[in-house]
Amino acid sequence: MLRLTDVSVSYDGVPAVRDASLELPDGQVLAVLGPSGCGKSTLLRAVAGLEPLVAGAIAWDGADLSRVPTHKRGFALMFQDGQLFNHLTVARNIGYALRLRRASGIVDRVGELLALVGLEGYADRLPATLSGGERQRVALARCLAVRPRLLLLDEPLSALDTGLRQRLASDLREILTAEGITALMVTHDHEEAFTVADRLAVMRAGEIVQQGGIDEVWRAPADAETALFLGYARVLDGPVRLAVRRSAFRVDPEGSLRGTVLEARVTPEQVRVVVDVEDVGEVDAVAPLGQHPAAGQHVRLSLDSTRTAVVGG
Amino acid sequence: MTTRRLLTLVGLALGPVLVLAVFFVLPVSAMIGRGFDEGPRAVLEVLGRPRTRRVVWFTVWSAGAATLVSVALGMPAAHVLHRLDVPGRSVVRSVLVVPFVLPTVVVGVAFRLLVRGTPLDGSALAIVAGLVFFNVAVVIRVVGAAWESLDARPGEAAAALGASPAQVFRTVTWPALRPAVVSAASVVFLFCATSYGVVLTLGGLRYSSVETEIYLLTTQLLDLQAAAALSIVQLLAITALIVVVGRLRRSPDPTTARRPNRARRPGRGDLPQVVATVVALALVVTPLLTLLAGSLREDGTWTLANYRRLRTVGDGNALLVPVTDALVTSLRTAVDATWMSLLLGGLIAVVVSRRSLSRAERGLRSTLDAFFMLPLGVSAVTLGFGFLLTLDTSSRLLVPIAQALVALPLVVRTLVPVLSGVDDRQRQAAASLGAGPLRTCATVDLPVVRRPLLVAAGFAFAVSLGEFGATSFLVRDEHPTLPVVIFQLIGRPGSENFGMALAASVVLAAATALVVLVVDRLGVRSLGAF
Numbered sequence: 067m068l069r070l071t072d073v074s075v076s077y078d079g080v081p082a083v084r085d086a087s088l089e090l091p092d093g094q095v096l097a098v099l100g101p102s103g104c105g106k107s108t109l110l111r112a113v114a115g116l117e118p119l120v121a122g123a124i125a126w127d128g129a130d131l132s133r134v135p136t137h138k139r140g141f142a143l144m145f146q147d148g149q150l151f152n153h154l155t156v157a158r159n160i161g162y163a164l165r166l167r168r169a170s171g172i173v174d175r176v177g178e179l180l181a182l183v184g185l186e187g188y189a190d191r192l193p194a195t196l197s198g199g200e201r202q203r204v205a206l207a208r209c210l211a212v213r214p215r216l217l218l219l220d221e222p223l224s225a226l227d228t229g230l231r232q233r234l235a236s237d238l239r240e241i242l243t244a245e246g247i248t249a250l251m252v253t254h255d256h257e258e259a260f261t262v263a264d265r266l267a268v269m270r271a272g273e274i275v276q277q278g279g280i281d282e283v284w285r286a287p288a289d290a291e292t293a294l295f296l297g298y299a300r301v302l303d304g305p306v307r308l309a310v311r312r313s314a315f316r317v318d319p320e321g322s323l324r325g326t327v328l329e330a331r332v333t334p335e336q337v338r339v340v341v342d343v344e345d346v347g348e349v350d351a352v353a354p355l356g357q358h359p360a361a362g363q364h365v366r367l368s369l370d371s372t373r374t375a376v377v378g379g
Numbered sequence: 380m381t382t383r384r385l386l387t388l389v390g391l392a393l394g395p396v397l398v399l400a401v402f403f404v405l406p407v408s409a410m411i412g413r414g415f416d417e418g419p420r421a422v423l424e425v426l427g428r429p430r431t432r433r434v435v436w437f438t439v440w441s442a443g444a445a446t447l448v449s450v451a452l453g454m455p456a457a458h459v460l461h462r463l464d465v466p467g468r469s470v471v472r473s474v475l476v477v478p479f480v481l482p483t484v485v486v487g488v489a490f491r492l493l494v495r496g497t498p499l500d501g502s503a504l505a506i507v508a509g510l511v512f513f514n515v516a517v518v519i520r521v522v523g524a525a526w527e528s529l530d531a532r533p534g535e536a537a538a539a540l541g542a543s544p545a546q547v548f549r550t551v552t553w554p555a556l557r558p559a560v561v562s563a564a565s566v567v568f569l570f571c572a573t574s575y576g577v578v579l580t581l582g583g584l585r586y587s588s589v590e591t592e593i594y595l596l597t598t599q600l601l602d603l604q605a606a607a608a609l610s611i612v613q614l615l616a617i618t619a620l621i622v623v624v625g626r627l628r629r630s631p632d633p634t635t636a637r638r639p640n641r642a643r644r645p646g647r648g649d650l651p652q653v654v655a656t657v658v659a660l661a662l663v664v665t666p667l668l669t670l671l672a673g674s675l676r677e678d679g680t681w682t683l684a685n686y687r688r689l690r691t692v693g694d695g696n697a698l699l700v701p702v703t704d705a706l707v708t709s710l711r712t713a714v715d716a717t718w719m720s721l722l723l724g725g726l727i728a729v730v731v732s733r734r735s736l737s738r739a740e741r742g743l744r745s746t747l748d749a750f751f752m753l754p755l756g757v758s759a760v761t762l763g764f765g766f767l768l769t770l771d772t773s774s775r776l777l778v779p780i781a782q783a784l785v786a787l788p789l790v791v792r793t794l795v796p797v798l799s800g801v802d803d804r805q806r807q808a809a810a811s812l813g814a815g816p817l818r819t820c821a822t823v824d825l826p827v828v829r830r831p832l833l834v835a836a837g838f839a840f841a842v843s844l845g846e847f848g849a850t851s852f853l854v855r856d857e858h859p860t861l862p863v864v865i866f867q868l869i870g871r872p873g874s875e876n877f878g879m880a881l882a883a884s885v886v887l888a889a890a891t892a893l894v895v896l897v898v899d900r901l902g903v904r905s906l907g908a909f
Contacts, residue, residue, distance in 0.1 A: 077641075114539050136538040137547075143539035149532045153554045162550070163540035212541065 067091050068113070068216055068250065073122035075105070075112050082108040084272045085122070090216075090250060090265070095242055097263035098252040098274075101295065105272040106252040110218050113250060114143045126215070139216075142209035146221040148201040150193040156180075156204050157189035163212045179207040182241060199230045206238070210245060217242075219251035223258055235261040256297050260284075268292050285375055293377050299350050307377040314373035315341070315351035317359060321368035325349075327359045341367060385740055392730045392747050395723050402780055403754055406765025407614070413768060414607030425608035431592075435612075438588040441503060441578075442571035445510035449567050450560065452511070452659045453518025455652035461523035463649060464642035471660060472519075473899050477892045478663055479516040480838065482845025483576025484862040485884040486512060488869060489666035490581055492673045492881065503586055509577040512666060514567040515659050521566070525559035544648065565624045573617065573758040575848040576862070580869065589613050593760050594851065597767070610761045617758065667888070674881035677874075685882035693879055697871040698864060699856055702883050705864040709844055709887075712860060715779035716786060716843035717836055723783065724790030724835065727751045731791070732798035751791065759785050759848025767852050775858065781849040786839040793835040797828055837898030841891040861887045 068090040075083040083105040090096045100106045111117045113124055115136035124131045131139060142163070150159050157176050158165075164172045180186050183203040193201060202222060209217055222238065223231045239262045242249055253259050259266055260280060267277035268288070276288035287293035290301040293309035302308045315323075317339065325343035330353075332338075337353040351367055359365050414422055425431055459465060460472050478486070490509045494500045533555075534547045542550060575590045582591065589609055596606035645653065677684050689702040698705075731748045754762075759781075766772065766781055801823060809819040847862040854863050861883060868880035 111535075114535070116535050116538075136535070137541050137543050139539075140541070141539055143536055145532050145536060149530075149536040151533055151537075151551060151554075162537065163542075166541050166546060208540070218539070 067127055068248070069125045069128075070109075070113070071123045071125070073109070073112060073124060074120045075108050075117050076120050077108075081120070081272055083112065086269075086274050087122075088267055088274065088277065090248060092248050093246050094265055095239075095247075095249045095251060095263045096265040096267060097259035098250070098267045098269055099256060099259045099295070100252075100254060100269035102254055104269045106254075106269045107220055109269070110143075110220050110250065110252050113216075114141060114218050115139050116143075140214060141216045141218055142212070142214035143218045144202075144205050144209045144220065144222050147225050148193075148205035150201055150204055150208070152193050154193075155189065156185070156191050156193065156196070159193065159204055160207045160211055162208060167212060169212075175211060179211055182210070182245075183207045184237070198226050199234055202226065202234065206241065210241075210247070213245075215248065217247050217249040219249060221253055222251065224253065224255065231255075231258065232261070238262050256295065268295065270295075287375055287377055290377055293375065298375065300348075301377055302346060302349070304346075309375045309377050310349065310369075311373040312338070312350045313352050314370055315343075315349050315367045316370065317341075317351055317353035317357060317365050318368040319366055321366035323367040323369065325365060325367060327361050327363045327365055329361060330359055332358070339365075341365060343367065384737075385743065388730065388733075388740065388743060391726055395727050395730070395751065396747070398723055399750070399753070402766075402770075402784060403757070403762075406762065406769045407757060409769040410607050410610055410761065410765040411614075413603060414611045416604065416607075421604055422608040422611065425605045426612065428605075431605075431609070434587050434589055434592045434609075437503070437586055438572055438590075441507055441510065441586075441588070442568050442574075445507045445514065445571045446564050446568045448507065448511045449514040449518050450564050452655055452662070453515045453563070454522060454560065455655035456515070456659045457519045457523035457526055459645070459649065459652050459656040460519060461527040462642060463645045465645055465653070468642075471656070472523075473896055475519055475659065475663055476516050476899055477667075477895055478513050479520075480841040480845065480891055480895050481513075482847065482862050482865075482884075482887050482891060483513075483574065484580060484847050484865045485670070485845070485888045486666070487577050487580025488865060488880055488884045489670040490577075491869070493666050493669045501581070501585055506578055506581045506586060508662070509581055510571045510574055512662055513574070513577070514570055515662065517567050517570065518560075518563045519659070521563035522556065522559050525556060529555055562624060565620065569617065569620050569624065572620075573613070575758070575760055576866075580866065590758055590760050590848070593764060597764055597852070603768075606764060610764060613758060613761060621752070670881060670888070671885055674878070674885045677878055685878040686886075688875065688879050689882055689886070691879075693868060693871065694873040694875040695871070697868060697873070697876050698859075700859065700864075702861070702864055702879065705859050705861045705883075706886065708858050709861040710890075712779045712782065713840050713843040715776070716782035716846075717839045719779060719783035720786040720790050720839045720843075721832070721836055724787055724794060724839075725832070727787075727791050728794035728798055732795050752788070754784050754787050759846065760852070763849035763852030766849070772853055773855070775855075778850055778853050778860070779843070781853055782843040782846045783839070785846055785849055786842040789838050789842060790835040793831050793838065794828065797831045798824065801827055834898045837894050841894045841898075844887065844891050844894075 068088070070086055070088040073083060073086045074081060086109055088096070098106045098109060108117055112119060115131065115134065119132065126139075151162065154162070157180075160179050161172045161176045164175060169175070176189065180188060183206055185200060185203055185207070188196075188200070188204070193204065196204065202225075206222070223234055226234060235258050242262070251259070251262060263280060265278065266280050266283045268275050268283065270291065276283055276292055284296060287296055287298070287309055290307060290309070293301050297311070298309035299312040300310055302310060323343050323346070325341040327339050328342055328348065329340040330337055332355070336355055337358060339351050339353055339359055341349055341351050343349050349367075353359060456475070460468050460475075486509055490505055490512070491500075494502075494505045499505045529552070534551050537547045537551045538544075572588070573590055574588065575594070578586065578588045579591045579594065582588070587595065589612070593606045593609050593613070596602045596609065674685050675681055675683070692698040692701055731744065731751065733744070762781055762784060766777060770777060805823045806819050809822050814822060845862060846860075847866070850860055851863060851866070854860060859867070865880050865883050865887065868876045868883065
């Protein structure tokens with residue numbers, strides 16, 4: 067089990083991570099979610115032993131790691147762009163850590179890993195001949211080769227295009243659960259975090275602002291900024307602050323809220339409208355296809371409370 | 380459209396091609412002709428002489444040894460100075476580049492002073508030390524530049540997979556660094572094998588390299604036939620070496636990522652490398668300090684007498700003109716050589732670095748590229764010898780022209796990477812916004828190339844100030860340059876003359892070092908471009 071206690075990291079005196087505390091039980095996947103530049107990659111590098119701590123402690127199963135160099139931590143680190151060794155074939159990349167440990171049965175294990183990541187027959191290819199998605203699969207296999215006690219993933223899917231990213235995210239989830247891997251992933255993409263992780267920590271400006279199980283965080287974002295970062299469309303001020311998804315309001319003749327349409331746009335799934343609601347202000351709403359409310363038209367809206375979250379609750 | 384592009388290309392290339400034809404192809408072919416005057420047998424006869432064999436063997440082993448030592452000292456120093464956050468590293472880096480352009484004669488004098496009265500005096504070891512003094516800077520620059528921008532992440536990935544620092548170096552860093560190291564080593568070998576001033580001043584009568592042997596055969600023994608034969612051999616050997624170097628330079632893995640790195644604080648494991656850096660620094664600084672101290676001493680007291688004597692012609696009229704006159708001649712010549720090599724090198728760089736649009740253009744361009752690289756294959760001594768055979772040596776322009784040709788490869792190698800580094804889409808963007816060709820050049824190319832141009836000018840100036848190989852053949856007795864005067868002074872008896880040589884060396888070293896340090900402050904990677 068990984069435990070971070072009040073970890074701080076600085077670059078040339080400028081703090082990049084402040085007082086970060088985290089817990090990651092064995093067999094779980096924790097995603098650290100935050101905008102770029104929030105210090106999440108630095109946190110990951112600190113766990114890997116690549117950045118010295120200014121304060122705090124990182125411990126594995128209760129043993130402090132501060133004096134353990136990177137190569138003796140028994141972790142594996144996967145970079146955003148894979149960082150495959152370009153002078154080695156796919157098989158030699160994957161077998162790298164096994165050869166370092168003079169393990170036996172390298173060929174079999176490499177074959178097993180190639181099958182696991184769906185790249186049978188790629189053993190003799192050079193990294194330069196692979197697509198972005200294939201490179202990441204090889205990088206993942208290379209990390210898994212020696213069954214690391216902790217897998218560190220630095221934006222593993224960000225360099226890929228959208229369709230591929232979604233497919234690889236669910237593959238990644240499948241592989242991690244199948245192998246029972248404990249993993250710490252940093253990402254700026256909440257969809258990716260939801261697909262891959264069990265737990266979520268939200269990071270902003272060097273600090274961890276919220277953490278917990280995916281649905282805990284999702285149901286009760288700590289503050290407005292967190293809510294927006296988690297994919298909520300707006301945060302409405304009122305007696306309670308309410309984070310609403312784009313589809314929380316629907317155009318509904320029976321609805322209890324009244325408003326004026328400001329803007330309407332047809333998408334393949336539904337009509338998206340922006341409505342100025344009395345006593346509430348501007349909100350996003352959806353209408354079924356076929357209805358086409360025009361700007362200036364008065365409409366009624368209903369609220370689906372399952373698509374909202376109370377902020378700071 | 381294509382025809383117009385081709386014509387522009389030919390127009391731009393015409394000047395440099397003509398200059399090289401007259402001042403390079405003609406002298407060199409005359410020299411080759413002289414070698415074969417009495418048929419190829421005469422060449423073979425020269426090569427069969429025991430002395431020639433000894434000279435060739437000495438050239439090869441001294442250059443090889445100096446290369447090995449330079450790499451052994453330069454690699455750790457490159458790591459310390461380009462990857463670690465050690466105090467004063469920018470100063471040390473600057474100090475270590477100075478030797479590269481220091482006049483060879485000055486280095487020879489400094490080492491001679493250093494080993495005078497010890498068993499090392501006139502030994503091969505002193506020569507090798509002198510060669511290392513010059514070339515450790517090349518290794519540090521070339522390897523350091525590659526190391527500095529080497530992406531740290533593959534190494535980190537390996538460390539995270541369990542590789543110890545030594546294993547990371549062996550399996551990740553070394554494969555990425557190898558092309559730079561091999562390229563640096565071959566360039567250093569080339570420089571060592573064609574080194575002239577150091578061997579001439581330190582070798583005395585016992586040791587001679589191919590380069591100094593050509594000089595001795597021409598000027599002392601008047602055996603032009605043998606000199607030409609040796610020149611031909613050298614020409615072939617250097618050309619072969621340059622082809623190899625060119626191949627090696629092309630081989631760096633283009634997929635090796637380059638990115639800026641933060642310097643790391645040194646740890647206990649870095650100690651051996653820090654020690655090697657200190658040794659390299661000592662090797663560079665000691666001869667220079669000895670030279671400075673020697674120039675300020677006479678009969679056991681500190682004095683400026685040696686410097687005052689620079690306005691005289693030396694003890695027993697050792698010289699035809701005062702040293703100060705030679706300094707003025709040197710500066711004037713350097714100014715001429717600088718503008719010549721900049722003009723020539725600038726045109727060549729533009730011609731070579733533009734992207735080709737058609738097959739014909741690409742063919743023409745690569746032919747020109749190869750042609751312009753020819754001067755790199757000819758040593759300064761061979762060039763001077765060729766000039767002597769074909770051109771009217773009473774012209775005062777000949778010395779600056781020869782020096783400009785010697786500096787030319789450095790100028791071209793400084794400008795070409797910068798010009799070809801400009802993304803062509805920048806020019807296309809400017810053109811699409813309505814800028815004509817000249818305006819495009821002014822907005823896109825000029826800002827990028829301004830500093831490298833200054834750097835190239837600085838290097839050309841420094842090279843010309845210290846140039847001795849070609850100059851020693853061509854200079855007229857009544858207008859000697861400073862390096863020639865220094866060489867004359869150390870050949871004459873009398874401690875006063877030696878003292879004057881020391882003082883003159885300090886002046887010359889200070890002048891070139893000043894130029895190089897200013898240029899180095901501009902921070903353009905140019906030595907690394909070799």
